[in-house]
Amino acid sequence: xxxxxxxxxxxxxxxxxxxxxxxxxxxxxxxxxxxxxxxxxxxxxxxxxxxxxxxxxxxxxxxxxxxxxxxxxxxxxxxxxxxxxxxxxxxxxxxxxxxxxxxxxxxxxxxxxxxxxxxxxxxxxxxxxxxxxxxxxxxxxxxxxxxxxxxxxxxxxxxxxxxxxxxxxxxxxxxxxxxxxxxxxxxxxxxxxxxxxxxxxxxxxxxxxxxxxxxxxxxxxxxxxxxxxxxxxxxxxxxxxxxxxxxxxxxxxxxxxxxxxxxxxxxxxxxxxxxxxxxxxxxxxxxxxxxxxxxxxxxxxxxxxxxxxxxxxxxxxxxxxxxxxxxxxxxxxxxxxxxxxxxxxxxxxxxxxxxx
Numbered sequence: 001x002x003x004x005x006x007x008x009x010x011x012x013x014x015x016x017x018x019x020x021x022x023x024x025x026x027x028x029x030x031x032x033x034x035x036x037x038x039x040x041x042x043x044x045x046x047x048x049x050x051x052x053x054x055x056x057x058x059x060x061x062x063x064x065x066x067x068x069x070x071x072x073x074x075x076x077x078x079x080x081x082x083x084x085x086x087x088x089x090x091x092x093x094x095x096x097x098x099x100x101x102x103x104x105x106x107x108x109x110x111x112x113x114x115x116x117x118x119x120x121x122x123x124x125x126x127x128x129x130x131x132x133x134x135x136x137x138x139x140x141x142x143x144x145x146x147x148x149x150x151x152x153x154x155x156x157x158x159x160x161x162x163x164x165x166x167x168x169x170x171x172x173x174x175x176x177x178x179x180x181x182x183x184x185x186x187x188x189x190x191x192x193x194x195x196x197x198x199x200x201x202x203x204x205x206x207x208x209x210x211x212x213x214x215x216x217x218x219x220x221x222x223x224x225x226x227x228x229x230x231x232x233x234x235x236x237x238x239x240x241x242x243x244x245x246x247x248x249x250x251x252x253x254x255x256x257x258x259x260x261x262x263x264x265x266x267x268x269x270x271x272x273x274x275x276x277x278x279x280x281x282x283x284x285x286x287x288x289x290x291x292x293x294x295x296x297x298x299x300x301x302x303x304x305x306x307x308x309x310x311x312x313x314x315x316x317x318x319x320x321x322x323x324x325x326x327x328x329x330x331x332x333x334x335x336x337x338x339x340x341x342x343x344x345x346x347x348x349x350x351x352x353x354x355x356x
Contacts, residue, residue: 003126005239005346007353012138016087018123018130024084025134027070027141031356032078034145041065044140047182047341048132050332062088065137081141085133100317101325105306112317129244129335132342139345142352149355155215155344156185157336158299160195161202168216170281173295184337203333206309210245211336213343214299217351220285222276222293224354231289232296232354239350240300243342245335248301252284267294296351302339307331 005012009029016023042064049063063085070081098121102108107127111119119125143153154173158165166187172178178187186192195211202209225232237249257265260282267278278294285296307327314325332338 003131003242005242005349007235007350009356010142010349010353012135012349014131014134016131016134017120017125018128019087019120019125022084022086023131023134024068024082025138026080026082027138028080029353029356030070030076030081030141031145032076034076034148035074036071036076036141036144038074040144041137041140043182044143044341044345045133045136048136048338050338063133065134083134083137085137087130098327101314101323102317103306103325103327104312104314105303109317117317124244127244129338129342132243132339132345135242135349136341136345139341139348142348143344146348146352146355149219151217151219151351151355153215153217153344153347153351154180155213155340155347156180156187157192157195157340158212158214160211160334160336161198161209163191163194163198165191165195168214168295168297170295173216173218173297185340199334202304208305208308208332209334210302210304211334212299212301213336213340214297215343215347217285217296217347220291220293220296220351220355222291225286225290227289232286232291233289233298235354236296236298236347236350239346240298240343243339243346245303245305245339246300247303249298251286251296251298253282254284254299257282300343302336305332305335 003014007029011028013026014023015025045063045065065083065085068082068084070077070079098108102112107124108119108121111125111127123130146152156165156168158167166172172187180186181192184192184196186195198209233251240246240249253260253265265282267280267282269276270279271277275293278292281294281297283292283294284298285292285294308331309327312325313322315321316323
């Protein structure tokens with residue numbers, strides 16, 4: 001079965017494997033006649049691309065999207081938009097021994113069982129973060145359509161291991177001077193440097209670290225969503241978990257809100273510029289599964305990169321005996337910086353489907 005993000009209006013199908021000839025996506029349901037800025041799309045995708053700095057895998061891929069259908073004279077034409085991205089820098093031999101020696105915290109063993117040993121192990125196959133490249137193309141397209149509707153999405157690295165950045169508040173969310181570094185987006189440069197040091201320490205030890213990404217949607221009108229099973233939280237969470245390495249999500253004050261009194265966590269209503277708004281935004285822009293008109297804000301947890309060069313215990317699936325595993329290949333010491341555009345992309349696809 002292919003990987004499909006299926007909404008009521010928009011669906012995105014992702015195909016390929018980490019080391020297959022190409023990877024790609026098919027986007028169905030986009031409005032016709034939308035003019036796209038392909039320079040902005042490539043700039044968005046460059047934020048996710050590997051080999052751009054010392055915090056990413058040294059595998060270098062241009063990640064240039066090749067449009068196969070759905071675009072005519074630079075505009076969407078109503079047909080499904082399909083795109084492919086070539087894999088040009090693969091080293092499949094690095095994964096030969098992993099067929100029978102699954103990596104801890106990877107999909108290797110589960111995929112081996114599900115596909116009766118026929119799973120593609122090279123680079124993680126269809127379970128690889130490499131598949132977020134076409135997902136970012138789809139999200140970049142959807143972001144441009146949302147911008148025309150006055151809706152924007154921004155995200156930053158909220159934490160790496162135990163170093164925490166400033167959070168999104170109602171003030172800095174609307175601050176035009178808040179210019180986030182596209183490749184290492186943090187609000188506090190000081191905290192960003194501390195995060196980089198933590199990543200470098202893990203990298204030099206052959207280890208890895210995880211973190212948290214905070215994302216916000218601005219300009220969402222009130223009244224969108226459904227109670228219970230089709231609430232805004234439900235839909236966003238389901239799609240965000242399509243990104244490899246995502247292990248948790250909370251909205252607004254989330255788990256931190258459980259440590260407050262109701263009088264502290266509740267958001268008083270007021271009127272501003274003729275609109276009903278809240279003084280604070282602990283509810284994260286969602287009440288009863290429906291948008292309140294305040295910014296949608298959520299945080300999502302990214303686990304430490306599973307592939308590390310520190311020796312680990314595994315089991316040989318042929319002999320059924322424990323063996324020591326030493327992973328080779330090229331891997332990110334921290335996935336978080338490159339996962340930020342992936343979170344923005346999935347959010348853009350989800351939100352566009354909700355507002356159409």
